[in-house]
Amino acid sequence: MTDRELKRFPDHKFGQAFTTVKCECSSYLPWLEERFRKAGGRVEQRRVSSLQELGDGFDLIVNCSGLGSRALVGDAGVYPVRGQVLKVEAPWLTHFIRDGDGKTYIYPGVHSVTIGGTRQEGDWRLHVDGGDTASILERCGRLEPSLKKAKVLAEWVGLRPSRRNPRVEREKVLLQGRGVPVVHNYGHGGWGVTIAWGTALDALGLVRQSLKEMPQAKL
Template sequence: MKSATVIGCGIVGLTSAIKLQEKGYKVTIIAKERFDKTLSNKVGAIWFPFEIHPKEKANYWAKLAFEEYQRDIKPTNGVTFIPFITAYDDKSNTDWTIQMPKGSTRKALDAELPNGIQKAFISIVPLAEPSLYLPYLFKRFKDNNGTFIQQEISILVEASKLDKLVINCSGLGAKKLCNDKDLQPMRGQILRCKKIDITSFADSTKQGSLSYIIKRSNDCIIGGTDYLNDYNLDVEQSDTDKITERFLQTNLCNQKPEIIEEIVGLRPKRTTVRFEFDNQYPSIFHNYGHGGAGYTVAWGCAIEMVKNVYDK
């Protein structure tokens, strides 16, 4: 039996490991933290191609992931398909709408737009709630004879010796592991709030003023921030105030949300996703730098990654 080791236990690492298992690999995941301590466990986890490049590959991976979520709806795994308003302007990537299933996307009417949004699409898209979906994926991995080892891998030469095939899904950790100067954090602060009965939306058209709400089964995620090269993991009251103010300005709700928890995470932002074999260590395939679109493209990246490595 072929074997492979995946570095990282977030959404990208877990999906990569599962797709390798489906191809008959014996897979080990090695990670600094288990899935419930990763960035993937902090996010809203809506299907939304946000801050990921190159555009053409991101759209392709998103399409593959969309189809995987369609096949992966289970009663208790947190995957549902919900209406989602996506704001856009002349600079936005809107090509993803072309590949959506027929009838699942349309332009929003003026009366449907949150205040402050000029143009938007309304789509039916996947939502994968992390508190349910990540444990489901981890169990799926373990039940298929997967092994998890909690250990930090800090240099590439160490990673190259882990297995004949190593998939690097270490996210922002790749900055240290690969000495990757192109990789930088994009700080996100969000509010987990009591559930509000409004349509989920996102407006990412104004850099530095990201605004969105994701309605989940038992709560809502209201965001957010998109500060580049910001390593601050502390909750900032000023950001909470800005997020709340922007939410109220949409006129979707006339009262302040009831905050359950304030959360900060660092998205792994890169000029382009690193998706290639390492030049110096040919046993390593890199799959990191997915910006704010980990859940949107992870399955698609995993599917293409397996095609690239299977015959190596």
């Protein structure tokens, strides 16, 4: 950033400006699901407490259960990182602004501006925290004073499924007396959308490898 541009941020001595893209997950995820359906996939919603429940119906399992992998496959290395954000009405903002530590950010979107945030490791709370809301408004207001007149449209909390390293690997699990290959793909933390295509391709390679070994498999 130039010296003139940095004057907008008196608390900072260095900054970068660049062009990038933002993925609107509220639109992106339904698009992915529709693409899956058109390719012949079927979506079924039900609670699975153990992989043993799937042993008699499938010859191969892809585990993308995120935080659920703690219970589903006994992976104690998976932990939540709580994130809280606000959606505000500020159509005059058209540029992303992000503080150096990544915890304070302003991301304009199609319908609103997302401001945040929090990064609270080991925190399972899913309710909105008033103290976090006040902190987000104060921190983002320092970066962009015009936000003080923005209307808060919504508050949202999510848990990032984190792990020291994302788990993308294959193992054979004994399910109801049969050895069933399980391809794991989880633990992406706050970078799920960013690295999803890459790890999905790796997982797909493991799936193909498994199918070659049992051509009559049911996925």
